[in-house]
Amino acid sequence: MKRLAEGTIVFKDKVFEPNKNFFQPLSQQQHPVALMFTCCDSRVEPTIITQSPPGTLFMVKNPGNLVPKYQVGVKSSEAAAIEFALTMLNVHHIIVCGHTDCAALKALLNLDGLSRESSIYQWLAPHTDVLEALEDQRDTDDCLNELIRRNVIQQLQNLTTYPAVAQRLAKGALHLYGWKYRLETGETMLIDPFSCKPEPLSAVIAHLEEEARPKMTLAEMQRQVSEAQAPDDISI
Numbered sequence: 160m161k162r163l164a165e166g167t168i169v170f171k172d173k174v175f176e177p178n179k180n181f182f183q184p185l186s187q188q189q190h191p192v193a194l195m196f197t198c199c200d201s202r203v204e205p206t207i208i209t210q211s212p213p214g215t216l217f218m219v220k221n222p223g224n225l226v227p228k229y230q231v232g233v234k235s236s237e238a239a240a241i242e243f244a245l246t247m248l249n250v251h252h253i254i255v256c257g258h259t260d261c262a263a264l265k266a267l268l269n270l271d272g273l274s275r276e277s278s279i280y281q282w283l284a285p286h287t288d289v290l291e292a293l294e295d296q297r298d299t300d301d302c303l304n305e306l307i308r309r310n311v312i313q314q315l316q317n318l319t320t321y322p323a324v325a326q327r328l329a330k331g332a333l334h335l336y337g338w339k340y341r342l343e344t345g346e347t348m349l350i351d352p353f354s355c356k357p358e359p360l361s362a363v364i365a366h367l368e369e370e371a372r373p374k375m376t377l378a379e380m381q382r383q384v385s386e387a388q389a390p391d392d393i394s395i
């Protein structure tokens with residue numbers, strides 16, 4: 160915990176202060192580029208893997224990067240986040256990003272091994288439909304990797320059950336993307352919603368819309384800081 164606490168001081172002194180012109184307007188408003196659903200796994204850090212500074216991603220993290228299907232009158236933090244992102248922040252892009260070695264999806268493969276009373280069981284149990292398309296090889300890494308991809312696509316389908324999502328998709332005012340982050344290599348792949356196969360994001364970058372905002376990546380922010388500070392003082 161000491162390093163976490165020390166990190167807050169390093170951030171304030173060595174990152175925030177030299178980049179005040181960037182951070183201070185964020186204290187008044189936010190205009191995130193995308194709503195991202197990803198896993199609460201500590202190794203999956205969307206701002207790092209997309210090299211995005213604060214203010215870019217409106218994020219929901221939960222075990223297994225799941226999106227509960229829309230149900231009238233049922234409360235969920237996911238539903239509230241979708242509504243907020245679309246109606247208050249006017250976000251036009253939603254990403255669901257899974258990752259390799261996902262413990263939540265390993266648990267989904269072995270749901271019968273969990274107590275019915277466990278919170279993990281109750282969170283995962285409504286999402287077993289994604290298992291139906293899997294081939295009967297539940298103990299292999301291939302099976303887990305297929306599940307990770309199919310789960311991403313299933314969550315994109317679940318998103319379309321939300322009226323606010325469906326309406327904007329119909330108007331062409333919203334775009335959905337399935338991604339998978341590989342912990343082993345640092346790569347993020349695009350998951351084809353039809354074939355469920357991964358392809359490098361680099362293959363589609365040319366077709367993506369450029370954000371209407373000043374370009375500021377974490378690397379650029381870090382470089383600016385390094386010009387004023389000793390390199391080993393920097394910690395992002």
Ligand SMILES: [Zn+2]
Nearest residue numbers: 198200261262
């Ligand atoms: Zn996970």
